[in-house]
Amino acid sequence: MKNITEYNHKKILVLGLAKSGVVAASLLHQLGAFVTVNDYKPFEENPDAQGLLEQGIKVICGSHPVELLDEGFELIVKNPGIPYSNPLVQGAVELGIPIITEIELAYRISEAEMIGITGTNGKTTTTTLIFEMLQSAENQPLIAGNIGTVASEVAQIATSENKMVVELSSFQLMGIQTYRPKIAIITNLYEAHLDYHGTWKEYAQAKSNITKNQTEEDFLIVNADQQKLIDLIRFTKAKIIPFSTKRYLTEGASVRNGQLVFQGEEIMAVDEIALPGDHNLENILAAVTAVKILGVGNESIRSVLRTFRGVKHRTQFVKTINNRTFYNDSKATNILAAASALKAFTEPVILLAGGLDRGNEFDELIPYLDNVKAMVLFGETAEKLEEAGRMAGVKNIQRVENVEMAVPAAYKLSQEDDIILLSPACASWDQYRTFEVRGDIFIEAVHKLK
Known part of the structure; x- marks a missing residue:
C-alpha cells in the first residue's frame, strides 16, 4: 500500500456503510482523517457501525440528516447504492464538496496496476476469466470491486508484483476523480439502471468514465459491434483495441473459420470452449484481449477456456436430475441478460422469472421466448411477464410465491432433456436482499428435489 498523506487531518464523511463503507471508513481513519460515518440503519441494528465506533470513529445512524453538512466536510465517500437524488448528496453537490466512491481510494493507495472492467452485462464473467488466465500463466493477480471483494481492502495488500482485476459498476464510476486503469474494458452498453441515473445519457457517461483519465500509454478494449459505444469513447486518449463476434478484425480479437483469433493469430477452436452462449463469446474475446496485452501465452488461455464453466449466478450449471438440467442465472437482473x-x-426451456417492478414492460423479451415451453413466475413483475409469455405463445404459465416454490413447480412441468433456467430479467429487491441470495435459494431448492 502506498504511504499517502493527502487525507491526513481532513474531515471526511463516509455516507452509507455495507462492505465498501466499512472498509473505506477504517482505511481513512488509518490514514489520519477525521472520519464521520452516516448510515441509514439504526445503530442498535447496525453491527458495522458499532464496530467502527469501537475504533474511535464518529457514527451517526438512523437517517441521512442534511444538517450534517454544517460540520464542514472536505470530502464525502459515498456508498454507490445511494443515489445523487438523496437530499444530503444534493446539498453536498450544491456546496461543492467533492464526492467519491471507494474505488477512488483503492486507486490512490494501490501499488498494483489495475485492469478495470465495466459494461451492462458480462462484467463478472470477463473479470473472472482475466483473473483465471493470469493465474494460469503464474502471474499474481488479485480480484476486486463490484464482484464482491472491496477494492480498497484488496489494494491495501497489493504490491507492484500484482495486477488488480476490478469489476466496476456505473454507480462506482460516477465517483472517480483520478482513477486510471492501465487496461479498461467496456463489454457492451445497453439501457439499464435508469431508475438510478435518470437518463441513458447519464448512464452512458458514467460508464465512459472508466477511460476519462487514461493516456496514450493505456489500453481501452471495446465491443466493436456496438457503434453507439464506439461513438461514446471517441474522446479517449488510450489505445483502442476492439473485439467482435460478428466480423473478423485484423486488429483486435474476433472469430475466423471457427477459431478465436487475436491480431491475426489463431488461439483455439470455438467448439473447444466449455462456457456456452454467444454472449459469453463476447466476454471471452474481451478477456483474451486483456491478457494478450499483458503477455499471457496461448496455452494458459486454452487451459482456462477448456474448463471454465461460468461464474456463480451467471448461467451457472447447478445439477442434472433425471435428465433435467438446472441453471442459475440470478444475475440476469434485466431483460437483455x-x-x-x-x-x-x-x-426446450422452462423459465423461472420475476422480481422488482421498475415500471418497464417485457415486450423486448418476447422474441427470445420461442424455445420456452413453460414459465414459472414470481415477484412484483409476475403479471407483466405472464402477459409477455402469452403474447409469445407460451401455453403453460404458472405463478408462485417465490423462487423456492418455483423450483418444484418447474420440475413438475418438465420432461427429460429440458433446461430449467432461473433467469429473472428483474432485480431481486422486492423479495431478496441481493441477486446472490436469490440464486443461493434456487440452488438450495434444486438440491432439495427428490
Whole structure:
C-alpha cells in the first residue's frame, strides 16, 4: 500500500456503510482523517457501525440528516447504492464538496496496476476469466470491486508484483476523480439502471468514465459491434483495441473459420470452449484481449477456456436430475441478460422469472421466448411477464410465491432433456436482499428435489 498523506487531518464523511463503507471508513481513519460515518440503519441494528465506533470513529445512524453538512466536510465517500437524488448528496453537490466512491481510494493507495472492467452485462464473467488466465500463466493477480471483494481492502495488500482485476459498476464510476486503469474494458452498453441515473445519457457517461483519465500509454478494449459505444469513447486518449463476434478484425480479437483469433493469430477452436452462449463469446474475446496485452501465452488461455464453466449466478450449471438440467442465472437482473441466457440453449426451456417492478414492460423479451415451453413466475413483475409469455405463445404459465416454490413447480412441468433456467430479467429487491441470495435459494431448492 502506498504511504499517502493527502487525507491526513481532513474531515471526511463516509455516507452509507455495507462492505465498501466499512472498509473505506477504517482505511481513512488509518490514514489520519477525521472520519464521520452516516448510515441509514439504526445503530442498535447496525453491527458495522458499532464496530467502527469501537475504533474511535464518529457514527451517526438512523437517517441521512442534511444538517450534517454544517460540520464542514472536505470530502464525502459515498456508498454507490445511494443515489445523487438523496437530499444530503444534493446539498453536498450544491456546496461543492467533492464526492467519491471507494474505488477512488483503492486507486490512490494501490501499488498494483489495475485492469478495470465495466459494461451492462458480462462484467463478472470477463473479470473472472482475466483473473483465471493470469493465474494460469503464474502471474499474481488479485480480484476486486463490484464482484464482491472491496477494492480498497484488496489494494491495501497489493504490491507492484500484482495486477488488480476490478469489476466496476456505473454507480462506482460516477465517483472517480483520478482513477486510471492501465487496461479498461467496456463489454457492451445497453439501457439499464435508469431508475438510478435518470437518463441513458447519464448512464452512458458514467460508464465512459472508466477511460476519462487514461493516456496514450493505456489500453481501452471495446465491443466493436456496438457503434453507439464506439461513438461514446471517441474522446479517449488510450489505445483502442476492439473485439467482435460478428466480423473478423485484423486488429483486435474476433472469430475466423471457427477459431478465436487475436491480431491475426489463431488461439483455439470455438467448439473447444466449455462456457456456452454467444454472449459469453463476447466476454471471452474481451478477456483474451486483456491478457494478450499483458503477455499471457496461448496455452494458459486454452487451459482456462477448456474448463471454465461460468461464474456463480451467471448461467451457472447447478445439477442434472433425471435428465433435467438446472441453471442459475440470478444475475440476469434485466431483460437483455435474460435474453442472452435464453439464446445460449437450443433445448426446450422452462423459465423461472420475476422480481422488482421498475415500471418497464417485457415486450423486448418476447422474441427470445420461442424455445420456452413453460414459465414459472414470481415477484412484483409476475403479471407483466405472464402477459409477455402469452403474447409469445407460451401455453403453460404458472405463478408462485417465490423462487423456492418455483423450483418444484418447474420440475413438475418438465420432461427429460429440458433446461430449467432461473433467469429473472428483474432485480431481486422486492423479495431478496441481493441477486446472490436469490440464486443461493434456487440452488438450495434444486438440491432439495427428490
